Amino acid sequence: AQSVTQPDIHITVSEGASLELRCNYSYGATPYLFWYVQSPGQGLQLLLKYFSGDTLVQGIKGFEAEFKRSQSSFNLRKPSVHWSDAAEYFCAVGPYGGSQGNLIFGKGTKLSVKP
């Protein structure tokens, strides 16, 4: 079955510390992978996406993610977290050549930032 797992429901990091949010997927075909961020009271905003090529992708707001096929993972990272990064983060996976209507979202990881 196709699925996306974000193992951490809630993570707290100190401002200035590094961040890694985990995402594991189970997908039979070549996946397209996305990370979205949702600030309180707002909709989801695309951070970055991976389709092919370089397995390390850069996104907005200083985020990056690395696709590791052998581990079925697409973890999101940021070297130094800012207080404004406090939000909920969603990983999503979809089929190569498929539709956005086939996108599967993870349950999300809520990030809190300590001053």
Next chain:
Amino acid sequence: DAGVIQSPRHEVTEMGQEVTLRCKPISGHNSLFWYRQTMMRGLELLIYFNNNVPIDDSGMPEDRFSAKMPNASFSTLKIQPSEPRDSAVYFCASSLGQGQINQPQHFGDGTRLSIL
């Protein structure tokens, strides 16, 4: 550029009432998606349209839910009659093209619906 616009932002109504949620996609986007977000179930796709035509409504929970897209710039999601378990945040999103996987979705800020 205007993003996806949803109205109302908040809706509180009593069980049994009809609820209509509205969405204006980004101009030029041909695909439109309706989602429901709850703590228990996360983000669920309800229905999506390409060129105003419903493509997949398998996520619509039951006959009480209906969605229309009469033109390229407007869509509605209607619940009739509403029930307390329909309380959730409903998101509309749009994307370029025919909803291909390489055309990411742009989300509105959602409608927070509370059914008493």
